[in-house]
Amino acid sequence: MPFTPRFVRALTTALGGRSVRDRAERLHFQDAGHGYDAFGLHPDFVALGDVIGKPGYEWYFRVESHGAENVPAEGPGILAANHSGTLPLDGAMLWVDVLRRTDPPRCSRALADYFVPSLPFVSTLFARCGVVGGSRGNAQALLEAGELLMIFPEGVGGIGKPFNQRYQLQHWTKGHCELAIRHSAPVIPIGIIGAEEQMPQLARIPIKGPVPYLPIPATLVPLPTKYHIYYGEPIPLHEEHTPEDADDPEIVRVAAARVKAAVQALLERGLSERKGIFR
Amino acid sequence: MISVLVTGATTPVGERFVRSLVADTRVRHVLAVAKEAPEQALPFSHGNRLTYLSVDLGRSRHVRELLFGPARDLGVEVVVHLGQHRSGFDRGRRVHAANVEALRSILDLSDRHPTIRRLVLKSYAVAYKVSLELPVLVREDHPLNLSPRAPQYIRDRVEADLTACARMGLSSFETVVLRCAEALGPGTGSQLYDYLDAPIAFRPMGFDPMVNVATIEDMVVALEKATHGSGEGVFNIPGYDTLPLSECIRKWGTPSMAVPGSFLRPAYNLRHRVTGSEFEYGLNRSRLHLGLVLDGSRARDVLGYVPSHPVDWPIGGPVADPALDHSPD
Numbered sequence: 221m222p223f224t225p226r227f228v229r230a231l232t233t234a235l236g237g238r239s240v241r242d243r244a245e246r247l248h249f250q251d252a253g254h255g256y257d258a259f260g261l262h263p264d265f266v267a268l269g270d271v272i273g274k275p276g277y278e279w280y281f282r283v284e285s286h287g288a289e290n291v292p293a294e295g296p297g298i299l300a301a302n303h304s305g306t307l308p309l310d311g312a313m314l315w316v317d318v319l320r321r322t323d324p325p326r327c328s329r330a331l332a333d334y335f336v337p338s339l340p341f342v343s344t345l346f347a348r349c350g351v352v353g354g355s356r357g358n359a360q361a362l363l364e365a366g367e368l369l370m371i372f373p374e375g376v377g378g379i380g381k382p383f384n385q386r387y388q389l390q391h392w393t394k395g396h397c398e399l400a401i402r403h404s405a406p407v408i409p410i411g412i413i414g415a416e417e418q419m420p421q422l423a424r425i426p427i428k429g430p431v432p433y434l435p436i437p438a439t440l441v442p443l444p445t446k447y448h449i450y451y452g453e454p455i456p457l458h459e460e461h462t463p464e465d466a467d468d469p470e471i472v473r474v475a476a477a478r479v480k481a482a483v484q485a486l487l488e489r490g491l492s493e494r495k496g497i498f499r
Numbered sequence: 500m501i502s503v504l505v506t507g508a509t510t511p512v513g514e515r516f517v518r519s520l521v522a523d524t525r526v527r528h529v530l531a532v533a534k535e536a537p538e539q540a541l542p543f544s545h546g547n548r549l550t551y552l553s554v555d556l557g558r559s560r561h562v563r564e565l566l567f568g569p570a571r572d573l574g575v576e577v578v579v580h581l582g583q584h585r586s587g588f589d590r591g592r593r594v595h596a597a598n599v600e601a602l603r604s605i606l607d608l609s610d611r612h613p614t615i616r617r618l619v620l621k622s623y624a625v626a627y628k629v630s631l632e633l634p635v636l637v638r639e640d641h642p643l644n645l646s647p648r649a650p651q652y653i654r655d656r657v658e659a660d661l662t663a664c665a666r667m668g669l670s671s672f673e674t675v676v677l678r679c680a681e682a683l684g685p686g687t688g689s690q691l692y693d694y695l696d697a698p699i700a701f702r703p704m705g706f707d708p709m710v711n712v713a714t715i716e717d718m719v720v721a722l723e724k725a726t727h728g729s730g731e732g733v734f735n736i737p738g739y740d741t742l743p744l745s746e747c748i749r750k751w752g753t754p755s756m757a758v759p760g761s762f763l764r765p766a767y768n769l770r771h772r773v774t775g776s777e778f779e780y781g782l783n784r785s786r787l788h789l790g791l792v793l794d795g796s797r798a799r800d801v802l803g804y805v806p807s808h809p810v811d812w813p814i815g816g817p818v819a820d821p822a823l824d825h826s827p828d
Contacts, residue, residue, distance in 0.1 A: 224749075229544060252741035252742075252792075253739060253740055253741055253742070253809070254740065254741065254742040254746060256741070256743060256746075258635065258741055259636070259709065260707075260709045260743060260790060326769050334631045334632045337631055337789060338631055339705075340703075340704060343706065344703070346616070346711075347707075347790075351634070352635065355632055355634045357633065357634025357636065357638070358634045358636065361634065361636045397748065495623060
């Protein structure tokens, strides 16, 4: 059965109900003429992502979020979060949370690693839900179009971090700050609590293929840890710097360190507030 | 009032462009050139504002005789070069001469020509590199496909494009390069048209990239704007329709089947051998897996070009509101 938008619309109406359809219909996106944007996003597939994410969001990880009002209702913005958990479920839960907590609903555009568009089926579903390959050109085009980017500055280093380094931010890339300054976008720091314990990683085997390594987790399926997502106050780098400052490596380095510190502070707050890994 | 020399005048885009020039009151005379004999070319009424010549542009002497003969006598000011070999399977020195050396000769001779002040080259989106680490939405500074393993069809187009670009700012005439999306239509050399025109379209399983397709009408509009404009540069010329490959196939009315990628090359090679079809999998492998959509912001801002002619889809019909501005920006 081909997954045409009509089929997906019927499926999401049956499975997701009125609230999911309502979010899909109110979603703001730049229609390139046939119901898709230039990167392949389609609102009906966003609704499908919403439906697929629902069991994990509501029942398995029981996501609670704090400070979602810090996500701008319109205009460009960069969500910068910690990344962990062997499988990118933290990205999926954050994507669902932003979709549900913003009014009108916003579909955050996750920047995926280069290998993701080479994965069959996954690449297509991700593209329909707004994920784009992590190239600078894609990020620039989306920010210029006023979209909300979701970036994990730790990248693969974060998702593959060993269990004993949980909640310790790994190498923090700086590209998100350069983009924020150049394209006048606020950075919203985000701390995700819960994902770092969901699938403790024992080892990783480097492989040649579409993915860079094969993880060896301690559990076959993710543990039902409780997710807490903390949105920090927007960091207005664009108000403190001119777009030309994006060419200054020192300014970008300091800005990235500031964002990293803000995310670390949110993680520490979240860890101190939670009652347990599963609560 | 200007006089215009059009090469490749018997191609579908060339013929429509010549028709529009003949009807254009800003154009004094059109000198149309192609390989075909005059009795086979341009079967439409044109009064005395059109001269057609049969010329083999692959021979530099013929180009010289054209530019310093009829073109000089008619006071040609703008050259629009559309003449490129359209088959993806033809290879060799003669094809290269038609694709690249002809343009090189035109550029060399135009530099010392007494009347030519502008050259417009119709280039192709196929010149762009498609890769995992590159953006889907392609601007003019996107890397070109310079791979030595690329088929001659692509290498020639990239070389011609770069040959024209290398002249910008250094010649006595202005150079404009239009990197155009594929115009869906028979005889345009569109690989995608041949792909869609097959009894069944095989798609790589698990992939459904975004494609942008154009119409001959929009190509003609872009060429008109480049002909009458001023200044020089490289411009992406996208089409009106941006959609996933599967949707494109569906709207075309072709049955499709998703198959493992390894099956596609032998299947399309076999189809070419049996039916003589033009679609070559090697030319299209990347774009059947990864999206490429031209960003037409620069053409919109500088040339005033906005795609406004949707494809007349056999099944899907034209999109609802053609007045909408769908140029990706």
